[in-house]
Amino acid sequence: MKLTLKIWRQKNAADKGRLVDYPVSDISPDMSFLEMLDVLNDQLVEKGDDPIAFDHDCREGICGMCSLYINGRAHGPQSAVTTCQLHMRSFKDGDTIYIEPWRAKAFPIIKDLVVDRSAFDRIIQAGGYISVNTGAAQDANSIPVPKVDADEAFAAATCIGCGACVASCKNASAMLFVSAKVSQLAILPQGRAEAEQRVLNMVSKMDEEGFGNCTNTGACEVECPKGISLTNIARMNREFLGAAVKA
Amino acid sequence: MSKLNSKIPAGPIDKKWTDYKDHVALVNPANKRNIDIIVVGSGLAGSSAAASLAEMGYSVKVFCFQDSPRRAHSIAAQGGINAAKNYKNDGDSTFRLFYDTIKGGDYRAREANVHRLAEVSTSIIDQCVAQGVPFAREYGGLLDNRSFGGTQVQRTFYAAGQTGQQLLLGAYSALSKEIAKGTVKMYNRHEMMDIVKVDGKARGIIAKNLVTGAIERHSAHAVLLCTGGYGNVFFLSTNAMGSNVSAAMKAYKKGAYFGNPCFTQIHPTCIPVSGDHQSKLTLMSESLRNDGRIWVPAKLEDAQAIQQGKKRANDIPEADRDYYLERRYPAFGNLVPRDVASRAAKERCDAGFGVNATGQAVYLDYADAIERYGKIEATKMNISNASPEKIKELGKAVVKEKYGNLFDMYMQISGENPYETPMKIYPAVHYTMGGLWVDYELMTTVPGLYALGEANFSEHGANRLGASALMQGLADGYFVIPYTIGSYLSDDIRTGKIPTDSPEFEAAEKEVRDRIEHLLNTKGTKPVDYYHKRLGKVMWDKCGMARNAEGLKEAIAEIQEIRKEFWANVRVPGAANEFNPELDKAGRVADFLELGELMCYDALNRNESCGGHFREESQTEEGEALRDDDNFAFVSAWEFAGDGKEPILNKEELVYENIKLVQRSYK
Secondary structure, eight states, X not given: OOEEEEEXXXXXXXXXXXXXXXXXXXXXXXXXXXXHHHHHHHHHHHHTOXXXXXXXXXXXXXXXXXXXXXXXXXXXXXSSOOGGGOBGGGSOTTOEEEEEOOOOTTSOEEETTEEOOHHHHHHHHTTOSOOOOTTOOOOTTSSOOOHHHHHHHXXXXXXXXXXXXXXXXXXXXXXXXXXXXXXXXXXXXXXXXXXXXXXXXXXXXXXXXXXXXXXXXXXXXXXXXXXXXXXXXXXXXXXXXXXXXXO | OOSOOOOOOSSOTTTHHHHHHHHSOOOOHHHHTTOEEEEEOOSHHHHHHHHHHHHHTOEEEEEOSSSSGGGSGGGGOOSOEEXXXXXXXXXXXXXXXHHHHHHHTTSOSOHHHHHXXXXXXXXXXXXXXXXXOOOOBOTTSSBOOBOOTTOSSOOEEOSTTOHXXXXXXXXXXXXXXXXXXXXXXXXXXXXXXXXXXXXXXXXXXXXXXXXXXXXXXXXXXXXXXXXXXXXXXXXXXXXOTTOOSHHHHHHHHTTOOEEOTTOEEEEEEEOOOOOTTOOOOOBOOTTHHHXXXXXXXXXXXXXXXXXXXXXXXXXXXXXXXXXXXXXXXXXXXXGSOHHHHHHHHHXXXXXXXXXXXXXXXXXXEOHHHXXXXXXXXXXXXXXXXXXXXXXXXHHHHHHHHHHHHHHHHHHHHHOOOTTTSOEEEEEEEXXXXXXXXXXXXXXXXXXXEXXXXXXXXXXXXXXXXXXXXXXXXXXXXXXXXXXXXXXXHTTOTTTOOOOSOSXXXXXXXXXXXXXXXXXXXXXXXXXXXXXXXXXXXXXXXHSSSSBOHHHHHHHHHHHHHHHHHHHHHBOOOSOTTSOOHHHHHHHHHHHHHHHHHHHHHHHHHOOSOBTTBOBTTSBOTTSOBOOOHHHHOEEEEEEOOOTTSXXXXXXXXXXXXXXXXXXXXXX
């Protein structure tokens, strides 16, 4: 395959940035999208050019490190996959592909396609945990959890923290990410004790980090590589309201 | 006399850990605040250790090279975590988990450590459930278990195919709780560049801020390396792209011995290589072997027709299929341990029976499982005389429920539908049992320097059982190091803050800067990956699933040559004071080039077959691995002798007082 890549290049946070054209050839449909970028980068290095910086690590769709806005969609044209799981067979010979970073005020660009998502870590630090110290736990089977609840908590807990929800949202809202963690811990009996304080703290941190508000467009759910459901946002709103009324 | 003191407590095996805990020195809470601990790596071992130590009152700094501690590669573990809970009432016990782990490891692990691991395994599950880890449950609300390769009891706890993710996010949440309190200071996008020793003790690290390129000094009273395994020495492995051996190699060069470096685990169920562009291999959980049947064509002409694309799996009639694991190992069949399953696949493919264009693949077939489950469902639903189509439909639904995410993943990568046609699999490098040698307290041979999780030479001996890596990482972090570190730090309460302006820090920082300059100034012609791929090929061909003396000697010479070329001709773009992933990769590959040679020395010295290490010179007439307990019942602990010099071998004899050594048989 022969392709034309239009890739966002930006030297650092202070630089203005622009799209640069890179023609690539001999691309196999069996390559992953990131392997295609590897090939381009090795060519750039051999020519003495600066390779394109992009985040990636596990390359099997679970670490949440890869990102990329591809042809206007977070993680590319396929649904329910991350960029690292995208293969070139999803494109046609001769295609032009636009590759951009996540764009959100709360995710400042570090270089090229790499952004700083540490705001997500800070939101978790604001309350995305159950306060139990090592060694303080009772027997694991002492509190039965109905299977439907456990499954629902698990579904929320599969969020990989990649930030596609924020990148896809016209308001750059982090509601899907935050609500997934709030939901997981609110559903489980172990998490109930702190549920009210948790949702208040996490939402307040989310606002402070500069994420936008939710206007229920649902773009986040469509683009989420793990299929995290919008019902989590509804649950968080309910939890928040309940807690705010009491507070 | 051996220079190694493993510090195994006296007494009967089931009392050692309790006795140890009862008598180990404690550090009082007021003193803990004044003691600094550095944790490198934020995976299961690192996050759990950091959170636990911070809860106890120590002042902790954590470093990870990713953009968040939640990205560490523990997250990719799929299958499960073992614990001797015996919730299934199928006869499990601490002793059985201990026994299975020692046996599975082919009798090359330390009894006392493994017993301790089995003892604390149950507390791990308790801890994780309390943190909100959503393990799979039964309809009654209690925890579910499944069986896993190599064991006969159901002791594996799981969260669909994302157990590692859920456990890591649990540990990450505990870590986040401590970061919020200020007891842990987190350094994302930071890489450890070297260990700093003062008066023979580990007293800090040199770290690099990967965003700005700034070189930083950090001091501490103890340093914990929780930096994972080194499978990426093979270039292609199931590890994450950033997984590396650099921290362990720096420690090795500073005097920490490297234990059993040649013990690597080749996982039998991975998606085969598709071409030269490939950057990594993808594992498919071993749980697939619970229901899938592995086969290749029995006739060579059929295999060749498949390789040439003239025939497909479904064209081969049942009678012409060779279910070679069931044939060779009737007792365990498709559930033999990983090393056995991997070698058997290689044996068939080497004999020409492989099933894709490269001849390097075997089938993993779900047709029988779909039919079996379909019939069970039909019976449950009171459907009499169900049509084959209906049975298939019902069976597919069950398989989808159990393995859906794995099947989706396979489809995504290969472009084939595994519900209709058998999957193709081949072994790939997955886990490294070798690592830094540690004593019972998890301390390396450098005082104050500890290694936890996959980074140490581990409780897994020469072969790790499925669902045991998560158990070990969390055991080390949550339940071992919080006790054992007191034994060392209780002598450090009067030391006070360690200054970072000492000549030792000065010298270490200079060395780091010089190396970076060297890499940038070489300005050769080949990118880093070029050398990494060459190294990987040598390792896979000569230090992979089967090894022999001649090949290993060649490999050592070849690696030395590649290393020389690397330092003379590598091209690293950019500058030192900026975000420069190519530069970071260059440093890691430079360390892999040294590790590869060390692995070959170790493999050459160990002239026996055990676990994942198969020496062609040491096999039975039937081609099974032949262990040599008279000559090799020891841990190889390699000592750095200086650049360009052969490493020095130290031996820790392995004494078995509770388990009788037998030749493993899964027949």
